[in-house]
Amino acid sequence: MKLNKDDIKKALETISIAGEGQNIVDSGALQNIVTFGDEVIVDLKLSTPALHIKKRAEVDVMKAIHEHVYKKAKVEVKISVEAPQKKNVNEIKGKPIPGIQNIIAVASGKGGVGKSTVTANLAVTLSNLGFKVGLLDADIYGPSGPIMFDVANEKPLSVTKDGKSKMKPIESYGVKLLSIGFFTKPDQAVIWRGPMAAKALNQMIFDADWGELDFLLVDLPPGTGDIHLSIMQSMPITGALIVSTPQNVALADAKKAVSMFQQESINVPVLGICENMAYFTPAELPDNKYYIFGEKGAKYLAEDLGVPFLGEIPLVQSLRESGDIGRPAALQKGTALSESFAELTRNTVQEVVNRNKNLPPTEAIKITTMAGCSAVKNKKI
Numbered sequence: 001m002k003l004n005k006d007d008i009k010k011a012l013e014t015i016s017i018a019g020e021g022q023n024i025v026d027s028g029a030l031q032n033i034v035t036f037g038d039e040v041i042v043d044l045k046l047s048t049p050a051l052h053i054k055k056r057a058e059v060d061v062m063k064a065i066h067e068h069v070y071k072k073a074k075v076e077v078k079i080s081v082e083a084p085q086k087k088n089v090n091e092i093k094g095k096p097i098p099g100i101q102n103i104i105a106v107a108s109g110k111g112g113v114g115k116s117t118v119t120a121n122l123a124v125t126l127s128n129l130g131f132k133v134g135l136l137d138a139d140i141y142g143p144s145g146p147i148m149f150d151v152a153n154e155k156p157l158s159v160t161k162d163g164k165s166k167m168k169p170i171e172s173y174g175v176k177l178l179s180i181g182f183f184t185k186p187d188q189a190v191i192w193r194g195p196m197a198a199k200a201l202n203q204m205i206f207d208a209d210w211g212e213l214d215f216l217l218v219d220l221p222p223g224t225g226d227i228h229l230s231i232m233q234s235m236p237i238t239g240a241l242i243v244s245t246p247q248n249v250a251l252a253d254a255k256k257a258v259s260m261f262q263q264e265s266i267n268v269p270v271l272g273i274c275e276n277m278a279y280f281t282p283a284e285l286p287d288n289k290y291y292i293f294g295e296k297g298a299k300y301l302a303e304d305l306g307v308p309f310l311g312e313i314p315l316v317q318s319l320r321e322s323g324d325i326g327r328p329a330a331l332q333k334g335t336a337l338s339e340s341f342a343e344l345t346r347n348t349v350q351e352v353v354n355r356n357k358n359l360p361p362t363e364a365i366k367i368t369t370m371a372g373c374s375a376v377k378n379k380k381i
Ligand SMILES: Nc1ncnc2c1ncn2[C@@H]1O[C@H](COP(=O)(O)OP(=O)(O)OP(=O)(O)O)[C@@H](O)[C@H]1O
Pocket: 108, 110, 111, 112, 113, 114, 115, 116, 117, 118, 139, 141, 142, 144, 220, 221, 222, 276, 277, 313, 314, 315, 316, 317, 319, 320, 321, 323, 324
């Protein structure tokens, strides 16, 4: 007697794994059927290691083949178990924002290392490459977005979208910008700290008319504090980019920032580390490099932590000047500086692509516990 695989498959469509609604063919549990004369081997893949469910599946398969195909068939059932990955229930993730494909948080740990300068230049370089880019300046301690984009005197207007009043980001050099700086005077910044700042940020995230964006860059305040948590609770961050100088004190804080994003309860993929102020080259000695803050410290840190190194930006007077006059230096094409930013941008985009290919899409997870917050505070970093 030669057994027919289609008959066996049909027979197996009559049974299901305990606790699952679909039959074992439709549910994907059936992996393979092999026949030799009156012998048949059925491969099943189950999502549970529970012994009684495995036993029941084995018996059901035998019964179905004996009843529907051939009652003297010699049946062997091979069962493998592949448990679905457990979700971290304490994970801190906010709601996705419709229309926004990727959200990149730019963090530094230490203040003054050039996080905002790197973010602004990354934003204009992405925009020049044809991406739709937004920048949320969430640095409540020193919002510099409005100055760096030469829009310090502007105020976001209110527009009506789908019957709701929304804040319209200010557009400059092709980048849509919202900054806590639009709503504060420099000497008032302190009042925005804490819950008020978190509330204002939420409005800039959800009550703003960002439209369609390929990338929303979020310029975080220095450190690893409450604002970081509140941003991560508010929106699903695709990945984090860490900026550091090669100096030891900055590297120690950059390490803390990496560690914060990699906390189990936060679990934001770190796209990589960018080394800012990597070296100084005087205009009159273009071949000389002076490692004022140390040599390749951030590169070595990235290697140590097993995260990508995204690029190095030199210490250049014109970069500081361009920030102060509100015209990001990367806009000036064909310079060594714009090439450094182009390299950083290419690597960052590549890491976002890798991240989206290898990891599940960012999900909206409701916060049901504050475990994440205490975990951050308790973790030795
Ligand atoms: N590579 C560079 N070459 C020259 N100047 C730089 C460079 N990077 C940043 N700067 C200057 O250093 C200063 C601090 O930079 P920036 O404000 O970007 O730092 P930050 O890390 O965002 O600071 P904060 O602590 O406010 O978040 C600014 O005056 C900026 O113009």
